[in-house]
Amino acid sequence: MRGVKPTEQEELMYRAIQTFLVALCLLVSCLATGLRAQEDIRPLVDALGATSFPQKIEAVKALAASGNPKVADILQNLTDGKLYAPKTGGAVYLEGAADGAYLDALTGAPANEVPGNLAKIRLNNGLRGAIGAALSQLTLLSPDRAARLTASQDLLKDANPDNLALLNSALAQEKDAEVKATMEAARAVILLKTDASAEDKKAAIDMIAARGNRDALTILTAAMDNAPDDLKPAIEKNIASIKTSLAAWDVAQNIWYGLSLGSVLLLAAIGLAITFGVMGIINMAHGEMVMLGAYTTYVVQQTVASVAPGMTDYSLAFAVPAAFLFTGLVGVGIERSVIRWLYGRPLETLLATWGISLILQQAIRTIFGPTNRQVDNPSWMSGAFEVGGLAITYNRMWIIVFSLGVFVALLLLLKRSKFGLQMRAVTQNRRMASSMGIRTPWVDALTFGLGSGIAGMAGVALSQIDNVSPNLGQNYIIDSFMVVVFGGVGNLWGTLVGALTLGIANKFLEPYAGAVLGKILILIFIILFIQRRPRGLFALKGRAVEQ
């Protein structure tokens, strides 16, 4: 058990030095001949097929330095996993269109005499970084704005002093403001690393500090180490001021996180606010309705992908109504078959719906298997953008929008539509409503269907941020009950305020108390709060409630 202690480190060092020397020789010979003929870079390309990553990295760097116009394509092919080489190292080939067909990596002509043991050339993070840096040098002058932006960002990250001249020339002709700003930042960072004049460095520091974000902080912190002493106070001052502004942004960020968490809670709870809050059914199968919604999203996405692959980005648009209708129907089915026998016996609904939730979970497990299903984020829900110091991810933002949309739609439905009126009538006084000609069984079924349908829509949103697994619903059911009860049973506004309050409180506690303790504190808070207001945040008062 005293494990094998590998001597890899030494071996790696040795190899690295060796490779470096080989590469250096190649480089020198290239430059010396001054030839730009493509055949001259063939040894470098074949070096990409080396067996160790350091060797490959050197080859990439050498290729980039060669300035050959073919290099960008070759490196792109490498990134895309289209280049092959023998497992033992050797000549590099490009994947052909047909299976088992290979092309010459350099010329793109069909290759003859391909070795039998070809394998895809492997990349690792180091190599990927090197390729990024190399490509950025090559695409910095590209006519495509997006390419230039990526290239300048890569340069900023890489900050290799060797690229200073290149940057200077690119800056001279850059027109686009954003690209230019990035380039200037990259230049400033590089300047800090070189032995430029103190004045230039001062300007560079100001330039970076003006960006004011976390990246700037990173750069400045790193620059502290090798900065000349007379610059240090300036850097320190800038670091301090960035930190202060970031601290302020942190508060805003926490509020955003809280809103985001709150919107998820709201979505999860709002269906329950109907089935539990309005109808009084202790609906333990609510979580499973959410889960069914998420699985509907999965099925819809799969269907769209196979029927109309071009529409996959918009499959959510189909999933939302599909989930609403499907889970709504399941809800109506449950109401008609089980719950309608249990009105006036709320505690027994707990028992029956718990049974239903077990059945639904196991049904999904039997049909789809116990493992997670993959639901992709559409491109418009991927990534993030920054507003000042706020990092806002698209998926969270859309979920906030979606949950508020659902809330408003539901509110309008209840307050403005005939169905809403009938629903309120039935839940307030069943016998009276029925004697006034309202078909109460129908309204009950639809109300439960509505609550379930909304849970299904929540499932669509949750599929974007959480596991799509048979356990999905279980993770939200308790939180949902907490939100509804905290907000006050039977009050939609209570659910809204409750969800957002709990979300924000949780996110403010989390950085200090940690995620686990934070959640415990929230639960204790709910318990104590209910002592103060035994009927939740937005309790109905007056004598109607007492009876």
Place this chain on the structure above:
Amino acid sequence: MDEKTSTSLLYLDGVSVSFDGFKALNSLSFVVEPGELRAIIGPNGAGKTTMMDIITGKTRPDSGQVFFNGDIDLTKKDEADIAQLGIGRKFQKPTVFESHTVWDNIELALNRKRGVFSTLFYRLTPADKTRIEEILETVRMTARKDDLAANLSHGQKQWLEIGMLLAQEPKLLLVDEPVAGMTDAETAETAILLKEIAKTRSVVVVEHDMGFIRDLGVKVTCLAEGSVLAEGSIDFVSNDPKVIENYLGR
């Protein structure tokens, strides 16, 4: 505290309470003397039930004074305290313990120690037994003493509840619509029962049934919009133009 408080059994002065902006009671003042039987009438929403809620400690007034037996401040007590002080209350809807027998209902209401341990170790004494039998006789339920309260008719439940209040031996009895849903015969009999009860204690009856109030033949207070509109004999009150406009006229 003026003189009235010390001599009256129940004394309400300037009591106001509101729910979500709605003023259920508006500076209500009201006095009940020991041994008095008083009827209260008023339209729906006049604050009759709220007034009872205030007296029995279910609702706290926003302002005003409520004194019992001279100097006991009821606003500082809760339902159980107030019940133990000797105020009994009958609800509008008959409320009895449906899954207990008639006998058990009365036994539970009996004015004995009501702590956890006194009830846990309680044993029925011969004296208590006699008392329960007496009450059952008074409310004419002896024959049904072993039946579950759930199986009683509406009127019988009303009587059982009154019986429970008797067992409680209150100084003041608040009775909310005791004859709602009763037949004429039952109504008349209830009037007799209440008058008999009022011989030994004060009773406040809230009722809509003017015939019933006439049967009682006692001082009447008419409430409207949370305060007293008129007070006096039934004839005096029913001739009051304000009462006619607010209540009887409609």
Place this chain on the structure above:
Amino acid sequence: MITQMLFSRHEKKTVWAVFLILLAAALVPLANLLIPEGSAFHVPGYLVPLLGKYLCYALLALALDLVWGYCGILSLGHGAFFALGGYAMGMYLMRQIGDRGVYANPLLPDFMVFLNWQELPWYWYGFNHFAFAALMVVLVPGLLAFVFGWFAFRSRVTGVYLSIITQAMTYALLLAFFRNEMGFGGNNGLTDFKEILGFNVQAGGTRAALFAATAIALALALVLSSAIVRSKYGKVLVGVRDAESRTRFLGYRVENMKLFIFTVSAMMAGVAGALYVPQVGIINPGEFAPANSIEVVIWTAVGGRGTLIGPIIGAILVNFGKSIFTAAFPEFWLFALGALFVATTLFLPKGVVGTVQQFIARRKEQKKADAVEQAYQDKAAAKAESQLATLEPQAAE
């Protein structure tokens, strides 16, 4: 006074149930230990702790039924009291391991050793004494229930609000006990016990004794519960369940009534947990899971709430079914269990025992009604007549 309270006024079926449980307490261990294996009456060794487990669950269900069935407080957090009792016992059993743990640390349990704890946390002191641990088994759940109930019942939290905050309570405890910093072994909990009161927990004799102890505890709890619910206090509880405000206006302090039964019930749950731990050999935070507490509610409902025997039968029935199904249909048993719950609510709303009782009561009622009807009608007619007679003067007015 207490003995009098305990040994008077029991229903016949309660007496029978107590007798049967005590019989099991004697017979199962005997059949396990004395009767040779080939015999028809031998109880195999693996069954003893399994049956013991069912009885622990039965005790827990009985405890829940006291508050839910008789007082109308639906606690969705009774698993917490059970688990706390279990942890108290688990801590005793951990301390009994002494230096026989894998690291042979005489003081610290293994899980503290490999997480580099240097000293025993203060709340572990005393648990090396059985008497102290046994006290804690009832005190800790009782105290938690008392404090929780003190606040909740005084502020008149009722109905689903109360149910949900009891759920919040057990959920918070679940999260807390998952934390390794709490010093209760985190997710793994407490396990690998060696001895209880000097006897090897793995030995057949110890198992049999633990089973007997559980059965006796259950019988005692049944006697106690029966005494409680048949006393005047028990009647007040039912009053609270059926008409809380009426009880209040009769002068009873409803919050005290609830608090007492809630605390007693929590203590019973703690005892159930303490007996459970040595028999299943592990206690971990999973016992705090809200789903577990909901399951207890379901056992009680299946058996029949508001009866004393119902929860016992329900707990045994459901868990027995679970044991069968998880082995016989591992892929589909949840369907069966789910269907059982739905079917129970739809077709046996009063649970198994409740339905049987109702059936018997109806038969009796029918017989009685047939016999009494005539006499009763006569009486009623006479009564109506006399009433009319007394009312005549007023009616004429």
Place this chain on the structure above:
Amino acid sequence: MKIKSHVMSAFLAGALATTAFSSVYAAEDTIKVGILHSLSGTMAISETTLKDAMLMLIEDQNKKGGLLGKKLEAVVVDPASDWPLFAEKARELISVDKVSAVFGCWTSSSRKSVLPVFEELNSLLFYPVQYEGEESSRNIFYTGAAPNQQAIPAVDYLMNTEGVERFVLEGTDYVYPRTTNKILEAYLIAKGIPKEDILINYTPFGFSDWQTEVAKIKEFGSAGKKTAVVSTINGDANVPFYKELGNKGIKATDIPVVAFSVGEEELAGLDTKPLVGHLAAWNYFQSVDAPANAEFIKEWHAFTKNDKRVTNDPMEAAYIGFKAWVSAVEAAGTTDTDAVLDTIIGTTVPNLSGGYATVMPNHHITKPVLIGEIQADGQFEIVQQTPAVVGDEWSDYLPDSKDLISDWRKPMSCGNFNVATGKCGGKGS
């Protein structure tokens, strides 16, 4: 009288013995194998696959003629992610079904729960999942990785190849991450990483809102030193974690994440395009290029009738455990526990990555450590593979266990022998 002898147990156990009923029908000459994996509840997501893998291996063995001339018969039960139920089911498998060995458990809690049962009833458990170590039982074989077969090589890779100088140890709050992180912290400090460059953070099970944590990682990573995350986040919480990482734009080239609990199965629920380059350390990847693996994958796809079903590390561990048991039974000529315990030590069986696994005297096995980078297709690109490493049950980096070793061969037969004091039983003092 045979029937009568079942009266009592049938009365009490009833259909508990359904499996016993089936044994009436089953021919007497089968060897029973217990499969103890959760098929419902929270762990079903991971464990169901292992049940399928075991069924496949048993079927395969039967096709080859079974074992000792008898057919193998799988007895599947569902312990439902409920730890006490694991113990109950284990007891039932051993006592009622009389299985010869049990393959099962996933979480440490479930293993801890059944351990006393296996020791008491003297049966065998093959445990196929990577775990925190600090245990060695006479009756359990640990065919998954110990921390030194996964965590330490992964951290070495980060330091040597990626040049990482700053570490976030992010884990779910339970024993495996806690212990692993304790070991890693000690190891990193021994390697000269200052304490302030190590951030340890824990989240609850099933945690789904990672915004704050990911922001914290980003902040910690902005101190000017190359930073990496070592993730011991458990199962369910991973998907939302990686989704948040992807959306926050944290690329593997900026802050690589190396995970010990994320395999092909977990990635199957994820769009891995934004995650390319993040790492995992295991002893097997589906992408391993070896004939045995290709054969295994083919068989798996045929067995599950699904070409998309992935294979993963615990499946390989189950495979090795099963093969080792089969080989040991063949060597012993019986399934008797004590005989198998004697023959199994030193048994060497091929693993799926083209090498061999040997069952060591400490009941752990030798395993190569593979570091893989997540690819866009949900598979791993293997970027480093070490020679086989022996599983170290008692970590060298924890003060109280560094002197302990385990050797179940006679005459030592000890799970916690203290080399400092020369005595069995922990400190031995």
